[in-house]
Amino acid sequence: xxxxxxxxxxxxxxxxxxxxxxxxxxxxxxxxxxxxxxxxxxxxxxxxxxxxxxxxxxxxxxxxxxxxxxxxxxxxxxxxxxxxxxxxxxxxxxxxxxxxxxxxxxxxxxxxxxxxxxxxxxxxxxxxxxxxxxxxxxxxxxxxxxxxx
Amino acid sequence: xxxxxxxxxxxxxxxxxxxxxxxxxxxxxxxxxxxxxxxxxxxxxxxxxxxxxxxxxxxxxxxxxxxxxxxxxxxxxxxxxxxxxxxxxxxxxxxxxxxxxxxxxxxxxxxxxxxxxxxxxxxxxxxxxxxxxxxxxxxxxxxxxxxxxxxxxxxxxxxxxxxxxxxxxxxxxxxxxxxxxxxxxxxxxxxxxxxxxxxxxxxxxxxxxxxxxxxxxxxxxxxxxxxxxxxxxxxxxxxxxxxxxxxxxxxxxxxxxxxxxxxxxxxxxxxxxxxxxxxxxxxxxxxxxxxxxxxxxxxxxxxxxxxxxxxxxxxxxxxxxxxxxxxxxxxxxxxxxxxxxxxxxxxxxxxxxxxxxxxxxxxxxxxxxxxxxxxxxxxxxxxxxx
Numbered sequence: 413x414x415x416x417x418x419x420x421x422x423x424x425x426x427x428x429x430x431x432x433x434x435x436x437x438x439x440x441x442x443x444x445x446x447x448x449x450x451x452x453x454x455x456x457x458x459x460x461x462x463x464x465x466x467x468x469x470x471x472x473x474x475x476x477x478x479x480x481x482x483x484x485x486x487x488x489x490x491x492x493x494x495x496x497x498x499x500x501x502x503x504x505x506x507x508x509x510x511x512x513x514x515x516x517x518x519x520x521x522x523x524x525x526x527x528x529x530x531x532x533x534x535x536x537x538x539x540x541x542x543x544x545x546x547x548x549x550x551x552x553x554x555x556x557x558x559x560x561x
Numbered sequence: 562x563x564x565x566x567x568x569x570x571x572x573x574x575x576x577x578x579x580x581x582x583x584x585x586x587x588x589x590x591x592x593x594x595x596x597x598x599x600x601x602x603x604x605x606x607x608x609x610x611x612x613x614x615x616x617x618x619x620x621x622x623x624x625x626x627x628x629x630x631x632x633x634x635x636x637x638x639x640x641x642x643x644x645x646x647x648x649x650x651x652x653x654x655x656x657x658x659x660x661x662x663x664x665x666x667x668x669x670x671x672x673x674x675x676x677x678x679x680x681x682x683x684x685x686x687x688x689x690x691x692x693x694x695x696x697x698x699x700x701x702x703x704x705x706x707x708x709x710x711x712x713x714x715x716x717x718x719x720x721x722x723x724x725x726x727x728x729x730x731x732x733x734x735x736x737x738x739x740x741x742x743x744x745x746x747x748x749x750x751x752x753x754x755x756x757x758x759x760x761x762x763x764x765x766x767x768x769x770x771x772x773x774x775x776x777x778x779x780x781x782x783x784x785x786x787x788x789x790x791x792x793x794x795x796x797x798x799x800x801x802x803x804x805x806x807x808x809x810x811x812x813x814x815x816x817x818x819x820x821x822x823x824x825x826x827x828x829x830x831x832x833x834x835x836x837x838x839x840x841x842x843x844x845x846x847x848x849x850x851x852x853x854x855x856x857x858x859x860x861x862x863x864x865x866x867x868x869x870x871x872x873x874x875x876x877x878x879x880x881x882x883x884x885x886x887x888x889x890x891x892x893x894x895x896x897x898x899x900x901x902x903x904x905x906x907x908x909x910x911x912x913x914x915x916x917x918x919x920x921x922x923x924x925x926x927x928x929x930x931x932x933x934x935x936x937x938x939x940x941x942x943x944x945x946x947x
Contacts, residue, residue: 521879521881523838525837527841
């Protein structure tokens with residue numbers, strides 16, 4: 413009997429461990445936010461993060477333009493990575509969002525999958541929406557920010 | 562039962578241990594002090610001027626050496642005099658309107674003959690040192706992507722002008738996923754003969770570069786190409802040989818094996834299905850040949866080697882590309898025993914290396930991990946390899 417219980421316990425543990433995450437780099441991403449931007453658990457209650465590499469991504473102007481047309485803030489936290497002249501032009505147009513700057517690109521010390529921008533919606537400390545914002549889907553990302561689930 | 566528990570714990574520990582490559586740098590007896598001398602430190606004030614460039618070149622005129630960098634954010638070429646250690650001038654093109662010309666690459670033929678490439682527009686402008694247009698080549702009307710592939714100046718692909726052939730040599734590639742074997746059947750250089758507006762394609766990959774069941778080489782989409790007399794000299798990131806390509810027969814010939822002391826015989830491949838982060842990690846961890854610089858006068862080649870490094874540092878954070886070790890291999894083209902000199906870690910930007918003659922190289926110090934890097938100055942060293 414003990415063996416059967418042990419067997420089922422192992423099965424349950426295995427299933428719990430293998431539950432696929434919406435965003436596989438969640439642990440490192442949260443570590444980055446806590447270590448570099450000093451965010452706390454309470455900052456993951458209802459927040460949409462938009463992480464944009466303004467220095468390396470050729471998509472930065474496209475994304476900044478799209479974000480600047482959004483009139484709602486919807487708890488959006490824009491994290492800019494690196495430095496660029498384009499950002500200086502857009503910064504004042506985006507000040508209705510919370511902006512966190514990472515000019516030295518410390519995000520690259522963490523495994524976050526950042527290449528194209530990342531859109532992550534946290535609710536009750538869980539990620540409920542994740543999008544790797546490839547160029548043809550910038551409008552989709554903006555639409556989500558306007559009407560999040 | 563205790564024995565099983567012990568075995569389980571041991572197995573668990575082994576499975577959690579990251580399989581890291583040994584530090585190859587310990588296996589070499591090459592000493593940098595024997596072969597590398599710093600001839601001169603260059604420091605140019607650049608308070609509001611750019612110091613990081615997509616592409617760069619050097620040229621010499623009237624005994625004055627210039628470094629030229631393309632800054633895409635301002636759509637301009639910046640000319641810095643290395644000899645006088647000061648900013649000289651810039652050539653800027655409009656980013657909007659009828660005169661819009663997006664500079665994606667450039668080739669300096671002489672001080673007053675500079676070719677600018679706009680790959681989206683399909684045009685090459687010949688300008689003087691003030692940026693005044695002298696002539697315009699509309700290659701987009703002649704080069705048909707379905708036949709030659711797309712011309713694109715990106716990922717270190719450079720275009721050159723050959724005086725001997727009166728032709729532009731353009732990097733071209735098909736619109737096929739580069740994980741596909743089909744991609745590697747394509748000729749990767751298009752010669753555009755301006756005289757009669759004709760086009761000819763050339764280019765062949767060595768067999769080891771072609772993807773197999775284990776994966777593909779993420780770091781070797783396009784070889785570094787140099788023109789030497791009537792041949793192309795090619796450097797592939799993941800092949801120890803230097804190659805010669807005949808533009809007439811499209812024959813690819815191994816010239817000489819230049820294997821770095823810091824790189825294993827076999828190169829790691831990236832699996833066909835990968836996440837972007839895995840590709841970033843692959844590039845950071847693995848060693849390969851990043852660049853090839855050529856001194857035409859002395860026919861000396863300089864091959865830049867990126868060394869392998871562990872994925873993470875002692876603090877458990879990802880190591881960065883510019884933190885790894887780099888070395889330079891050098892010698893005459895047919896020399897089977899090239900020398901190899903180790904560069905100081907985290908000091909240089911090893912992809913901004915230009916041969917300036919007399920066995921000397923101009924190498925950038927704009928490495929963000931260099932503790933002596935000054936943000937308001939553009940800094941280089943002229944080094945000599947003996």
